[in-house]
Amino acid sequence: MTELRTDRLLLRPWRASDLAPWAAMNADPEVREHLGEPLTREQSDASVAAFRADFDRRGYGWWAVEVRDTGEFNGFAGLDEVEDGLPFTGVEIGWRLARPSWGRGYATEAARAVLAHGFDTLALPEILAVTTAANLRSQAVMRRLGMTRNPADDFDDPTAPEGPLRPNVLFRIAREG
Template sequence: MTTISELRTDRLLLRQWRDSDVLPWAAMNADPLVREFFPEILTYEQSAASVANFRGELAARGWGWWALEVAATGEFIGFAGLDPVDEELPFGGVEAGWRLARSAWGHGYATEAGHACLDYGFDVLGLPEILAITAVGNDRSRAVMHRLGMTYDPADDFDDPTVDGPLRHSVVYRIAKAVS
């Protein structure tokens, strides 16, 4: 059995999912503002299925999309992590990502969790590069990518084959492991 990694920062814990996370996760995924740059909001059943998937991937690999909580209070605020890029996309690699409840926006949590994920990817997994992907208009997420030190090249823009409509056009940010 693989040991599931937990990541800790000054304020956050990235951990395995709990049954108690499903309800707040489903509420987040039903929030149109949280899902603004996704094709649709999710039903409770879809959110619960995604938690089961995240749990399974964490158990199999030891890393993936971790549940994100505020360490001081234990409050579940979303997710952050690393995951192999979807096979349908025109490139490979491992991506970093995050999604937070609206109440957690504006506190620097996404950037803090993102740094922990990048450190884990480079220092523990030995990745040479980590990507971040979002819809072209997602300025909040792009700002986090910039704060993480990731770079954007318009030549990497692509139309996501898994998305229809105006959210299809996507951008890629990259960061390479620092050479000592």
């Protein structure tokens, strides 16, 4: 599995030591605000097993994100295939960080490395990003990455219950050249 390095971060394979802090993140209602109900420890552990299997199968996926200076796990970032049933197809970028890491520019820094990998190594023609219409923080990261939104692409997530998680926005960025 490829590692990605930035000035402050290491995007790397998942370790057993990541499971507890990942579970704590997924149990945090503020971290899960735009994602749905908090996850149990079992659900959180199962997600890491799925991340590892996806990486093995297709060569990309969700990296664990570590702060290089401290070695501290602080979330994930990566690429995933768009889920079936959505009104578009492609490869989606995403990130999720523990609350103490919010507001430090880590999401943008990790996402820039992921975009570069997606375009330069995987030769993807386009990368998408999706979030709830209410998730203004993630939308700000998308804009900082140079992604653009066409309101005509916005959609209601058919997998989300009625309420604030259903209206979603779609951002795109194309490979240059």
